[in-house]
Amino acid sequence: MRRYSVFAVAREALRFHQGWARAWANPEPKKRYDVVIVGAGGHGLATAYYLGKNYGIRNVAIVEKGWLGGGNTGRNTTIIRSNYLQDPSAAIYEKARSLYEGLSQDLNYNVMFSPRGLLMLGQTEHEVRGYKRTVWANNLQGIETEWIDTARVQKLVPIMNTLGPRYPVLGALYQARGGTARHDAVAWGYARACSDMGMDILQNCEVTGVRSAAGQVQGIDTSRGPIDCGKLAIVVAGHSSVLAEMAGFRLPIESMALQALVSEPIKPCMDVVVMANTVHGYMSQSDKGEMVIGGGTDGFNNYTQRGSWQHVEETVRALIETFPMLSRLKMMRQWGGIVDMTGDRSPILSTTPLGNCFVNCGWGTGGFKAIPGSGWAMAELVAKGTPGPLAAEFGLNRFKEGRFIDESVAAGVAH
Amino acid sequence: MLTLTCPCCGVAAEETELAPGGEAHLKRFGPGASDEDFETYMFARKNPKGVHFERWRHAYGCGKWFLAARCTATLEVFGTYPAQTTEPPADLIARIKTRRPDWEGCK
Ligand SMILES: Cc1cc2nc3c(=O)[nH]c(=O)nc-3n(C[C@H](O)[C@H](O)[C@H](O)COP(=O)(O)OP(=O)(O)OC[C@H]3O[C@@H](n4cnc5c(N)ncnc54)[C@H](O)[C@@H]3O)c2cc1C
Numbered sequence: 288m289r290r291y292s293v294f295a296v297a298r299e300a301l302r303f304h305q306g307w308a309r310a311w312a313n314p315e316p317k318k319r320y321d322v323v324i325v326g327a328g329g330h331g332l333a334t335a336y337y338l339g340k341n342y343g344i345r346n347v348a349i350v351e352k353g354w355l356g357g358g359n360t361g362r363n364t365t366i367i368r369s370n371y372l373q374d375p376s377a378a379i380y381e382k383a384r385s386l387y388e389g390l391s392q393d394l395n396y397n398v399m400f401s402p403r404g405l406l407m408l409g410q411t412e413h414e415v416r417g418y419k420r421t422v423w424a425n426n427l428q429g430i431e432t433e434w435i436d437t438a439r440v441q442k443l444v445p446i447m448n449t450l451g452p453r454y455p456v457l458g459a460l461y462q463a464r465g466g467t468a469r470h471d472a473v474a475w476g477y478a479r480a481c482s483d484m485g486m487d488i489l490q491n492c493e494v495t496g497v498r499s500a501a502g503q504v505q506g507i508d509t510s511r512g513p514i515d516c517g518k519l520a521i522v523v524a525g526h527s528s529v530l531a532e533m534a535g536f537r538l539p540i541e542s543m544a545l546q547a548l549v550s551e552p553i554k555p556c557m558d559v560v561v562m563a564n565t566v567h568g569y570m571s572q573s574d575k576g577e578m579v580i581g582g583g584t585d586g587f588n589n590y591t592q593r594g595s596w597q598h599v600e601e602t603v604r605a606l607i608e609t610f611p612m613l614s615r616l617k618m619m620r621q622w623g624g625i626v627d628m629t630g631d632r633s634p635i636l637s638t639t640p641l642g643n644c645f646v647n648c649g650w651g652t653g654g655f656k657a658i659p660g661s662g663w664a665m666a667e668l669v670a671k672g673t674p675g676p677l678a679a680e681f682g683l684n685r686f687k688e689g690r691f692i693d694e695s696v697a698a699g700v701a702h
Numbered sequence: 703m704l705t706l707t708c709p710c711c712g713v714a715a716e717e718t719e720l721a722p723g724g725e726a727h728l729k730r731f732g733p734g735a736s737d738e739d740f741e742t743y744m745f746a747r748k749n750p751k752g753v754h755f756e757r758w759r760h761a762y763g764c765g766k767w768f769l770a771a772r773c774t775a776t777l778e779v780f781g782t783y784p785a786q787t788t789e790p791p792a793d794l795i796a797r798i799k800t801r802r803p804d805w806e807g808c809k
């Protein structure tokens with residue numbers, strides 16, 4: 288692989304950009320791989336990358352029914368933070384956040400990580416108390432967050448109306464190292480690095496069945512023919528239940544639509560990420576100038592990647608109170624993704640009832656920020672067959688044992 | 703917008719009037735049940751891509767719970783029926799089968 292660098296840009300500028308190689312190969316499926324990963328979203332690709340990088344396992348295929356990064360990874364609002372309440376969450380999200388800091392260098396691909404700072408507004412006394420508790424928890428976890436007062440919030444976000452009649456801003460939980468990254472670039476960067484290690488990314492290849500014998504996984508059936516594998520990792524977000532059904536078990540997951548929208552591009556007006564969980568809305572400004580807006584999930588099972596109109600309306604209505612200038616903006620695009628919601632709103636990285644078959648799912652509305660850490664922990668789980676410290680608490684058995692990692696009480700929205 | 707006809711009051715209710723209640727016909731396991739049964743009842747969900755039986759409440763209408771059959775892959779509604787039953791009515795099953803010949807039935 289030819290490295291991207293300022294010299295490469297200069298060289299190509301002199302020859303009409305004819306020399307750029309394809310970022311990843313488009314191979315035919317082989318008969319067998321040591322590890323097959325289903326789903327070429329961020330989590331699947333990162334799992335493959337760290338399998339190769341940390342464990343030297345490179346006979347790997349990543350099987351994708353559509354195009355890589357075309358699932359939730361390419362549809363999310365790219366918020367990155369690690370200010371979670373529970374210790375296991377804080378550990379894996381902080382691992383991810385810290386990997387994001389060096390990811391562009393590591394992958395030799397600009398993922399445009401922008402640690403611009405992130406605010407979670409306290410808009411009720413309840414929320415204020417909850418976030419102050421989170422700050423204390425974060426301090427114990429070694430994660431830098433602080434509680435800031437309304438005056439500082441106003442200074443950081445001049446366009447905010449902190450005196451809203453229904454939901455005044457009483458302060459905010461501030462993570463200065465939180466921010467955003469370019470979602471597509473994260474998928475593309477990992478894909479390029481995986482392809483460079485000799486792994487096969489098989490796009491337009493839908494998994495239609497899982498083959499097993501004596502309780503051990505043998506391989507998969509796909510729209511491009513059967514493929515044998517030593518180990519299988521299912522990393523398909525909203526389609527996790529469908530794949531689990533093929534593999535013969537059931538998951539504590541429900542698939543729902545989550546929507547986002549962007550405004551027309553405007554001049555820079557907000558250089559931090561703001562989340563307002565009481566009213567279920569959050570917003571940041573992209574490098575192009577669009578206001579990127581998201582809200583809560585629709586409430587019912589849905590696989591259509593289309594959400595209900597009134598949820599968009601609810602989100603915008605709520606945000607307009609806090610950001611009155613939004614009312615004059617045109618919204619350009621609106622879309623949906625299918626998110627995989629667990630009962631405790633925490634992810635699952637786990638062995639399964641089927642031998643040598645592993646799942647990574649349940650990231651729901653907030654897994655973009657977790658991609659590097661999740662891939663890191665999942666690679667360890669797949670390579671060793673048992674979870675390491677980052678994944679240990681996220682096993683499926685927690686539902687039987689009542690050991691929930693209850694983040695749903697810590698924040699109404701999980702981004 | 704999703705519209706479901708409430709079998710209790712007969713109103714064709716729009717989504718904003720309704721509160722979703724998750725998978726229908728779960729077999730309840732309570733005190734004395736095995737851990738596996740209790741876990742399955744509490745957490746394991748079919749979450750099918752296709753025909754789904756589910757609970758809804760006519761929250762901003764008559765307030766009653768009812769059940770609906772809907773396709774999660776197309777958002778097509780097959781029908782609604784009262785909640786006082788342990789399985790979907792036969793005529794609804796027949797209607798779904800004409801619309802979805804490949805459907806494997808209630809599992
Ligand atoms: C609107 C929206 C906003 C969000 N905002 C944020 C945010 O601000 N911050 C944040 O951290 N997270 C956010 N998220 C959540 C985040 O996007 C997801 O948690 C994350 O992208 C999941 O990545 P993934 O790799 O697990 O899944 P995906 O990117 O969905 O990848 C799964 C892949 O599996 C493939 N697949 C499915 N079935 C099959 C099959 N049978 N055979 C082969 N391939 C298959 C799919 O095509 C897909 O490409 C948001 C999500 C949405 C929808």
Ligand SMILES: [Zn+2]
Nearest residue numbers: 708711760764
């Ligand atoms: Zn009614």
